[in-house]
Amino acid sequence: MNTISYDAPYDVAVVGAGIVGLAVAREILARRPDARLVVIDKQTAVAQHQTGHNSGVIHSGIYYTPGSLKARLCVEGARLMYDYCDEHAIPYERCGKLVVALDEAELPRLDALEARARANGVSGLRRVTAAEIREIEPEARGLSALHSPETGIVDFAEVARTMERELRGKGVDFALGHEVTGVRRTGGQTVVECRDAVFRAGWAVLCAGLWSDRLAVSAGAPPNPRVLPFRGAYLRVAEGQAPLVRGMIYPVPDPDLPFLGVHVTKHIDGHVSLGPSAMLVGSREARAGWRASGRDALSTLAWPGTWKVGRRFWRTGVNELRMAASRRAFVAACSRYVPAVESMLLDDKGTSGVRAQAVGRDGSLIDDFVISETPGASHVRNAPSPAATSSLALARELVDRMEVASTAP
Structure with missing residues (x-):
């Protein structure tokens, strides 16, 4: 040492x-x-x-504003991460990812995502039909989707x-x-x-x-x-059941939020998770339960941006509370594009982590x-x-x- x-x-x-x-x-x-x-x-x-409480996804660069640090560094970073894993014999899998639009109303947002991804130079990206969705992920359903074959999984x-x-x-x-x-x-x-x-x-x-x-x-x-702590909770599909997904299946995200929605993800150890949620919490270390910190809560509540975010996204906040209180609501969110989730057994305990999200004084969610x-x-x-x-x-x-x-x- x-x-x-x-x-x-x-x-x-x-x-x-x-x-x-x-x-x-x-x-x-x-x-x-x-x-x-x-x-x-x-x-x-x-x-x-x-690092130790995330979904373990090696992202390909689909979501990020062209020209931003996220867009540039994600595409470059994914390449470097795969190279690093190869060099050090760290297991990973390029299992691919679908971003699924469920209906006509979501197609303009899917179009915008596709344009971003192509501007960012995402490798191998293609638009797929409803039939092709089922070929790639037999349990998935949707009207149209983006398929990113270079998206992978690893234990960060x-x-x-x-x-x-x-x-x-x-x-x-x-x-x-x-x-x-x-x-x-x-x-x-x-x-x-x-x-x-x-x-x-x-x-x-x-x-x-x-x-x-x-x-x-x-x-x-x-x-x-200022940093606001958002707790992301995951449910875990119980082992010993028929395979649910081959890779990852995501919804089309809300473009006004820096979160990607509740998704279905295979992990490098083979288990499958549903999540994460994204709920503002009262402690920067509230990975489990309803832990609160007086200092952290005061820091959050005293920040003008917190209240502006709350007024703008109160409906989203209510929905996150609903999912935190009800497994049924959590599962229902995923079953819209992976119906088989409804019939799967879940582990008694899920996992969670706390995301540091910077929020401006003006209420902007820094993306x-x-x-x-x-x-x-x-x-x-x-x-x-x-x-x-x-x-x-x-x-x-x-x-x-x-x-x-x-x-x-």
């Missing part, structure tokens, strides 16, 4: 041991092999938050653990179990303050997910945007990656899906910007 130095300064401190933070550390080391790096995280193991937590082993083998220090409380610049160094330790570095890169806004503000950044700088530090202010898919490409973007900012007069 590497010895952690609390006093000697590091060249770079990376805050956050999710897949984005680990990819950033890996990218820095690739460019500066002799750099002294430390990765800091409040958890005692890597990939304990969004396993990818993160592989990155950790790689980094440790190259001398990177890991300070796990240290909760970061603030970041400041003093004496030409960036000081990363934890509850039980202090780390100093020439530069810090903060990939702190649900706590990214608070740490950015502590470093001198403006409070806009792109957001990167910013303060003196001596780079901040990932918004990195929801497809951040895991994009992580290796996002790391290149971050380190490119870090190198420019760190050498600026």
Whole structure:
């Protein structure tokens, strides 16, 4: 195990041991092999938050606004992710994905998605008919669909653990179990303050997910945007039944929301999930149950953007509450395009995770990656899906910007 130095300064401190933070550390080391790096995280193991609680989908780039960071980095990131998995013998499957329109009213939105996907250079994309839907996914139903054969599945937590082993083998220090409380610049160094330790570095890169806004503000950044925690719950199809899907089946999403709707997904270990939901919760760590945090709830309720989002999407919020309270409602949402779901047995317990969604003061749901700088530090202010898919490409973007900012007069 590497010895952690609390006093000697590091060249770079990376805050956050999710897949984005680990990819950033890996990218820095690739460019500066002799750099002294430390990765800091409040958890005692890597990939304990969004990285380890997502649907495990390697996205192809269908949904994102052409020209945005998400669009560019998702397409590039998917290619890099497949290459990384090949290099390190990490299991994955290009099982493909259908985005299904159920009726005529959804066709204009499907047309718009197709136009976006083609503008983004999504490989292998094609429009399919109702009959072709059933050929690709025998249990699926719909009027028309987009088929993305390059969309895949992987265990992103396993990818993160592989990155950790790689980094440790190259001398990177890991300070796990240290909760970061603030970041400041003093004496030409960036000081990363934890509850039980202090780390100093020439530069810090903060990939702190649900706590990214608070740490950015502590470093001198403006409070806009603020992170709101959205809990995504999944139901799991019980094992030992007839195969339900060959890959993934998604609905046509609401273009006003940065969420993709409740979908049916095969995972790399073979199980099938339904979900996720997307419900605003009272704690940034509310992965299970109705856990609440006074500080987190106050932060959410005091933000003007929260109330503007609520007024705009109250019907969506009511529907999410309904699905949270009723498995029947959850299953019904999926059975519209996969009717066989209605007859499937479900496990007693599902899974869940909390998504960090940045919301502007004006009530805008930020639908792109957001990167910013303060003196001596780079901040990932918004990195929801497809951040895991994009992580290796996002790391290149971050380190490119870090190198420019760190050498600026």
